[in-house]
Amino acid sequence: MRIxxxxxxxxxxxxxxxxxxxxxxxxxxxxxxxxxxxxxVQGAFYEPAFVLxxxxxFLSMFFAGILGFSLGLAALVAxxxxxLAFPFTYMLTRQSRRVQVVWLVFLLSVLSLSEVLIGFxxxxxxxxxxxxxxxxxxxxxxxxxxxxxxxxxxxxTGMVYQAFPYTVLVLYPALxxxxxxxxxxxxxxxxxPARSFFNVIVPALRNSIVSTLIMVFVFALGCYLLPQxxxxxxQWTLSVLITDQAIYQSNMPFAAAMAVFLVLxxxxxxALALLVGKREHTx
Amino acid sequence: MSGLxxxxxxxxxxxxxxxxxxxxTIPQGKxxxxxxxxxxxxxxxxxxxxxxxxxxxGRILLDGRDITRLPVHKRDFGMVFQSLALFPHLSVxxxxxxxxxxxxxxxxxxxxxxxxxxxxxxxxxMANRPVSKLSGGQRQRVAIARALALSPQLFLLDEPLSALDxxxxxxxxxxxxxxxxxxxxxxxxxxHDQREAMTMADLVVVMSEGKVHQVAPPVEIYRRxxxxxxxxxxxxxxLLKGRVAAPGRLAVAGGILAVPGLPATGEASISVRxxxxxxxxxxxxxGDGDLEGRVSxxxxxxxxxxxxxxxxxxxxxxxxxxxxxxxxxxGDSVRVHFPPDDCVVVGA
Numbered sequence: 001m002r003i004x005x006x007x008x009x010x011x012x013x014x015x016x017x018x019x020x021x022x023x024x025x026x027x028x029x030x031x032x033x034x035x036x037x038x039x040x041v042q043g044a045f046y047e048p049a050f051v052l053x054x055x056x057x058f059l060s061m062f063f064a065g066i067l068g069f070s071l072g073l074a075a076l077v078a079x080x081x082x083x084l085a086f087p088f089t090y091m092l093t094r095q096s097r098r099v100q101v102v103w104l105v106f107l108l109s110v111l112s113l114s115e116v117l118i119g120f121x122x123x124x125x126x127x128x129x130x131x132x133x134x135x136x137x138x139x140x141x142x143x144x145x146x147x148x149x150x151x152x153x154x155x156x157t158g159m160v161y162q163a164f165p166y167t168v169l170v171l172y173p174a175l176x177x178x179x180x181x182x183x184x185x186x187x188x189x190x191x192x193p194a195r196s197f198f199n200v201i202v203p204a205l206r207n208s209i210v211s212t213l214i215m216v217f218v219f220a221l222g223c224y225l226l227p228q229x230x231x232x233x234x235q236w237t238l239s240v241l242i243t244d245q246a247i248y249q250s251n252m253p254f255a256a257a258m259a260v261f262l263v264l265x266x267x268x269x270x271a272l273a274l275l276v277g278k279r280e281h282t283x
Numbered sequence: 284m285s286g287l288x289x290x291x292x293x294x295x296x297x298x299x300x301x302x303x304x305x306x307x308t309i310p311q312g313k314x315x316x317x318x319x320x321x322x323x324x325x326x327x328x329x330x331x332x333x334x335x336x337x338x339x340x341g342r343i344l345l346d347g348r349d350i351t352r353l354p355v356h357k358r359d360f361g362m363v364f365q366s367l368a369l370f371p372h373l374s375v376x377x378x379x380x381x382x383x384x385x386x387x388x389x390x391x392x393x394x395x396x397x398x399x400x401x402x403x404x405x406x407x408x409m410a411n412r413p414v415s416k417l418s419g420g421q422r423q424r425v426a427i428a429r430a431l432a433l434s435p436q437l438f439l440l441d442e443p444l445s446a447l448d449x450x451x452x453x454x455x456x457x458x459x460x461x462x463x464x465x466x467x468x469x470x471x472x473x474x475h476d477q478r479e480a481m482t483m484a485d486l487v488v489v490m491s492e493g494k495v496h497q498v499a500p501p502v503e504i505y506r507r508x509x510x511x512x513x514x515x516x517x518x519x520x521x522l523l524k525g526r527v528a529a530p531g532r533l534a535v536a537g538g539i540l541a542v543p544g545l546p547a548t549g550e551a552s553i554s555v556r557x558x559x560x561x562x563x564x565x566x567x568x569x570g571d572g573d574l575e576g577r578v579s580x581x582x583x584x585x586x587x588x589x590x591x592x593x594x595x596x597x598x599x600x601x602x603x604x605x606x607x608x609x610x611x612x613x614g615d616s617v618r619v620h621f622p623p624d625d626c627v628v629v630g631a
Contacts, residue, residue, distance in 0.1 A: 184335055185368035187355040189382035190433065196356075199385075203372040 036256035046253050054257035063238075063258075067265065070237035073227075074220040077159045078213045084160070085167035086175075086209065090201065092168070093176040104172070107165035115162065119229030122158045123149050126230070154230040159223055167216050174208035214273050221266050238262050285346055286310040287332065287437065287469065292341035294327055294493075301327045303493045304341070309471065309486070311346075314463045316480035317473045319490035320516070325473045326441055328490070332471065333362050333439055345436070360437040361430030365445060367422050369414045375401070375425050376410030382432045400428040403462070420451050427459075431466070438463070438470040444479065456482045477517050481505070489513045505556075511629045514554035521555045521599050522629070523621075533626075537595030538574045541623040550631045559625035560601035562590055562609050563618045576619040578611055594619055 039049035057063075092103055125131050126148035136142040148154055182204060186196035202209070224239035238258060246255035287309040294302040302324045309315050317325040330336040331343065334355035342351045350358060369378050377384075379400050380393040388396070397410055404424035409417075417425065423443065430438060443459075444452045460483045463470045474480055480487050481501045489496045489504060489512075497509040508514035511522055525535035526549070533542045533551055545551055565575070576594035588608055590601040599619060603609070611617055 179366055179368060181364045181366045181368040182370065184333075184355075185362070185364055186370075186381070187335070188333055188358070188360060188362040188439075189429065190356050190359060190385045191381075192354075192356050195385070200370060204370065206372065 032256045033260055035252055036260050038253045038256075040251050040253045045250065054253045055261070057254060058258060058261070063241075066236070066238050066241060067262075069235070070221065070239065070262075071265070071269070073155070073159070073235075073237060074217050074223075076156065077163055077220040078216040080156070080160050081163045081167040081216050082171075082209060082213055085164055085171055085212075086202070087197070089168050089171040089175050090197070093172070093178070094180075104169075107168050110161075111165040111169070113162075115223065115225040116229075118158055118162050119226050122154065122161065122226075123229055126154050126157070149230050150232045150235070152231065152235055155227050155235050158226040158230045159220055162223065162226065163216050163220050166219055167212060170212045170215055171208065174205055178205065210273060210276075214270050218266055218270065221262070287471075288344040289328075290342040290344060292331065292338045292343060294324075294331060294336065295339045301493055302331075302338075305495050307488065307495055307498065309469065311469055312467050313485040314460065314470045314483055315472070315486045315488060316484035317471065317488045317490060318477060318480040318484075318516075319475065321475055322492075323490045324493040325475075325488075325490050329439055329441055329471060329473045332437065333360055334358050359433050359435055360439055361433060361435035362438075363426045363430050363440040363443045365442040367426040367446075369422060369425060369429075371414060373414065374410065375406070375412045375414060375417070378414060378425055379410075379429045379432055381429065396432060400432055403431070404428045405458075419447055420455065423447065423455065427462075431468075434468075436469065438466075438468045440470070440472045442473055442475070444474075445476075452479070453482075459483060481517075489516065491516070507627055508554055508629055511552055511554070514627070514629050519557050519600060519602075521557065521560065522552055523555070523597070524550065524552050526550055535574075535595075536597060537576075540574075540621050540626060542626040542628065543623055544628050546628075546631075552629050552631065553626045554629045555621050555626055557589070557600040557602040559622055560599060561620040561622065562592065562601050562603070562611065563620065564609070564611065565616050565618050574619045574621070576617050578613050578615045578617055581611075581613060592617065592619060 035046065036054055037050050037052070038046045038054075039051050040046050040054075092100055095103075128145050128147035131145065131148065133142055133145040133148065137145050178201065182200050183193075183196050186200045187193065191199065221237075222239060224237065224243050227235050227237050227240050239262070242255045242258045242262070245251045245258065289305050289307040291304050291306055292302060293300070293304045305328075317328055319325050327336060331338055334350070334353060338351060342349055344350065370381065373381065376394075376397045379397045380388075383393050383396055398407075401407055401409055404427050406421060406424050406428070409421070409425075414422065414425065423446075426443070427440075430440075440459075444455050447455060456479055459470075459472075463483075472479075472483065484501050486498060487501050487504045488498050491512055497504060497513045499507070499509075504513060504517055508517065508520075514520045514522065523533075523535045523540075525533040525540070527545050527547065528534040528539055530547070531541060531543060531545060533540045533545060533553065540553070542551075542553055562576075562578075574594050576592040576599060578590060579593050579598075580591040582589040582591070585605075588603050588605060590603070590609075590611075592599045592601060601619070609617070
């Protein structure tokens with residue numbers, strides 16, 4: 001049942017969180033939008049103005065390529081994470097309470113690792129001198145140890161590793177609420193376990209899967225250290241370039257313009273995905 | 284051998300014994316109710332038939348074939364779950380067609396089968412409805428249609444009517460019984476409602492605490508309960524404890540009753556249904572099976588009258604119809620007669 005707020009005192013309850021949200025999210029975002037129209041002063045910082053050149057500057061094939069790569073990488077990470085995390089989470093919800101708690105605590109601790117730690121961890125693991133290829137050599141699977149980083153594979157691995165616990169935690173509530181008799185019913189109707197997973201559980205949770213894909217996509221889009229630590233410059237995402245412009249080139253207005261653009265693009269992707277999900281649901 | 288056979292089946296969950304060693308035969312084509320209080324193991328028994336649980340010990344045979352280790356999806360039994368377990372992402376027709384589609388039945392054949400099944404459960408023209416738009420009774424029918432889609436050898440239902448309101452439940456009971464008769468399919472229903480079992484079953488299996496107490500037709504369960512649990516669980520009853528005084532004579536508190544089928548010596552308990560207890564004025568001569576009692580309360584329900592009596596410190600209930608109501612009131616001393624043929628020995 002939904003209770004509607006009736007008077008001012010009912011709204012007072014949400015006044016504090018609303019205020020915090022305004023202070024720490026809406027205000028900085030507003031500042032960023034404002035700065036994106038400011039004029040950069042060469043050798044100094046920036047001065048108030050209203051120019052569009054910051055936006056005009058990245059309307060080029062170079063930035064279009066970077067943007068395309070960033071979105072593609074985030075989408076790939078989201079898809080891989082959901083494909084891996086969905087069966088994993090399903091199995092997890094079928095375990096005893098205690099096993100579930102241990103796994104969830106473990107995943108939360110992985111989630112609490114900073115991007116820097118994950119990046120350096122993986123760059124060591126994928127290196128020639130101390131990496132997993134040495135293990136493969138010892139097992140006789142490879143001739144000589146080799147370096148797997150920097151490269152696209154390394155970036156992808158690092159980002160999937162970072163986003164996986166997040167994906168599990170987003171999927172967990174929906175999967176643990178799933179009626180276990182749905183699968184049993186499918187089995188009594190002649191469906192093998194694997195088959196009932198694909199034609200009952202997955203479609204029954206279609207909406208959760210779509211929303212998880214969106215959340216992981218947005219999560220991966222904000223990743224800016226891993227591509228730098230594990231990738232070549234050609235694998236740098238828009239987030240890396242924004243950081244580069246803001247911190248190393250001191251070009252705040254340009255960085256702000258790129259950030260605003262990235263937010264708008266990802267928001268429109270989210271809206272699109274929601275729209276598609278809604279149409280599927282009602283259709 | 285025809286039918287479903289439990290051969291010394293036992294089921295444990297860890298240290299908990301859900302089903303103690305049980306041997307049971309369910310004949311082909313019958314409507315069977317597994318009846319008992321919650322937690323008695325009736326659902327576990329049903330789930331073992333479906334293959335959703337496997338017995339810790341013993342074998343389950345169907346028409347002489349051992350199906351103990353046969354995977355669920357190869358058994359081809361239709362099952363209706365307590366939660367109904369309709370697939371939320373599929374329409375009514377797609378739900379019913381699911382088992383056919385799994386087996387690669389063509390679209391046209393699926394369509395025909397869905398029409399036939401939905402007609403059978405009296406839900407024609409509903410195939411395109413989403414499941415979420417159905418009422419409780421309609422969802423029930425869809426679940427039944429889906430379970431029958433394969434023309435299964437066994438039709439299993441786990442508390443199928445528990446979510447419906449009382450009136451709808453009664454009409455569904457009769458409908459389910461008629462459906463079973465029409466199809467002649469061996470049907471096993473789990474229920475904790477004895478009225479439901481009495482309405483539908485050809486054979487009732489009374490269970491408690493993982494044990495089968497009695498397997499018999501409903502009327503026999505009612506008239507000839509094998510033990511005190513069955514007598515007390517099915518309908519109202521009066522239980523009297525006593526000691527065998529002479530062959531066919533049981534000494535209970537307040538007098539001696541004539542009871543057939545008593546053991547030679549020792550203690551015995553009998554069950555007498557309230558409608559068999561006869562109450563009369565003290566003026567008549569006392570005979571065998573007569574005790575003296577006092578009326579403590581008369582409850583007139585219109586269609587029937589319940590007379591609560593105190594006999595030697597024990598409460599006895601008698602039920603009579605308005606047409607042969609004895610001329611007594613609260614506080615009267617009365618003669619309480621237990622007809623020997625209605626006294627059923629239910630153990631020591």
